[in-house]
Ligand code: SF4
Ligand code: SF4
């Protein structure tokens with residue numbers, strides 16, 4: 211892109227042609243308030259008017275988030291006219307807002323309050339009737355409260371950009387306009403895959419995960435034996451809740467915090483990620499050998515499983531029958547672990563800390579229970595764990611590094627850690643498949659071809675004289691490409707990894723918000739780089755592990771010897787595998 215000369219507040223700058231005034235000003239170190247604009251135009255195109263500035267060549271004030279810079283343009287942010295107009299825009303938004311900040315889970319992370327502060331919007335000048343309110347809390351994963359919605363359209367754009375889905379849209383007209391699933395339905399009766407990507411971009415508390423912190427308080431009151439497990443991606447992002455730079459790994463501090471919160475056992479879901487690989491690799495090799503349905507597709511992302519059930523109900527036999535790792539962990543805790551510790555499974559309460567809102571929906575699936583007990587009893591997002599730690603008064607940053615509990619289910623390998631990033635499950639499975647087919651460990655361990663953040667990655671891997679064609683997709687827009695090939699009978703792949711959220715769990719719908727206005731010490735391009743930074747935290751933990759292949763996890767070997775027999779055994783199937791159901795009616 212060519213560089214052009216502009217002036218901001220009288221100072222000269224060179225910026226790339228094609229940028230909006232808002233983007234150019236940000237790169238030059240100015241903060242213009244903004245609400246409806248998100249990354250690369252993910253917005254409803256100039257609806258909120260809180261970013262108004264003066265610019266030469268324009269008539270009147272312009273919305274800087276949509277107005278492009280031009281050669282010789284002089285931009286004034288601080289003129290009394292612009293300052294007053296921005297304040298009036300925010301006051302108008304607040305006039306139709308519930309303003310019950312004390313009860314709002316977004317308090318402290320709310321962009322509306324942030325712009326109210328920086329524009330000086332203090333008075334409630336426009337008192338009148340408000341848009342009728344809907345609070346939709348039926349979904350197990352997401353709560354929608356229209357009294358906090360500013361109609362910015364970020365959620366609508368994100369659902370479409372990430373997945374090609376139009377679950378959310380503008381309903382009604384004029385003053386009665388709201389954002390809702392089509393037909394003003396509840397999330398629970400819409401084809402929403404519960405991924406939480408819309409929650410991640412919502413500037414206010416209008417879209418939030420459904421908090422399950424109270425369930426844990428209740429389990430403690432009832433004297434339950436509480437086992438907590440943490441998914442790999444959580445450790446790569448939890449530090450952000452406490453002001454640490456994006457990509458700071460905090461595994462040891464996270465464990466120390468969980469121990470101080472009073473959980474009876476603190477385990478790593480990575481143990482079960484290794485177990486998933488043992489079951490899934492065996493299932494894949496069995497399908498290859500015995501003419502089973504191929505390509506086989508991973509099943510550890512509940513956002514993806516929801517999508518498959520809604521939109522590709524005719525292709526469900528391609529999904530691996532493996533439960534996702536945290537569900538496997540729950541099943542093993544309530545069987546093997548309970549027996550070894552003389553505990554009644556009914557007295558055990560399993561909590562999963564996940565980067566994901568869809569896991570909340572997964573935990574209440576009828577298919578995911580062991581002998582009538584739900585495998586997992588409560589799911590907290592990374593953000594909720596951050597809230598729980600803050601509420602307890604623990605000084606997270608000052609905590610020492612501590613280790614996960616080591617008994618029975620404590621071992622994990624580097625293969626388990628990389629489950630948290632797109633391509634990680636594929637890479638972990640290939641490490642074990644290579645060993646099973648050749649009897650040798652793969653020399654490099656790494657499978658670079660499936661790393662990185664392209665929406666679709668593919669590779670042909672030579673193992674023991676066989677070529678295995680694999681593909682990896684994240685975000686449902688990309689998954690759709692691979693699924694349409696399968697439906698048409700033209701897929702060339704043997705094994706496919708699909709993750710619901712673009713980039714995988716590091717960018718899951720339950721991860722800390724990446725809101726540049728609250729991240730003054732991050733790079734200006736952080737919205738483009740945060741996934742890679744979090745992924746690097748996981749790849750470096752993989753490299754630090756002495757054992758990096760799931761089949762070499764000693765406690766997994768013992769679990770098979772003592773309890774399950776062998777991968778894909780009858781008992782393993784009972785505990786670790788599941789079924790799916792077409793939900794075509796929502797199509
Ligand atoms: S969304 Fe923001 S302004 Fe609205 S109630 Fe919540 S914290 Fe307050
Ligand atoms: S949770 Fe995901 S699928 Fe559902 S509305 Fe939000 S972005 Fe769309």
Ligand code: SF4
Nearest residue numbers: 359360362363365412
């Ligand atoms: S729900 Fe949130 S993201 Fe969607 S339009 Fe309302 S305020 Fe914007």
Ligand code: FES
Nearest residue numbers: 256258259261275
């Ligand atoms: S941020 Fe520019 S109009 Fe909303």
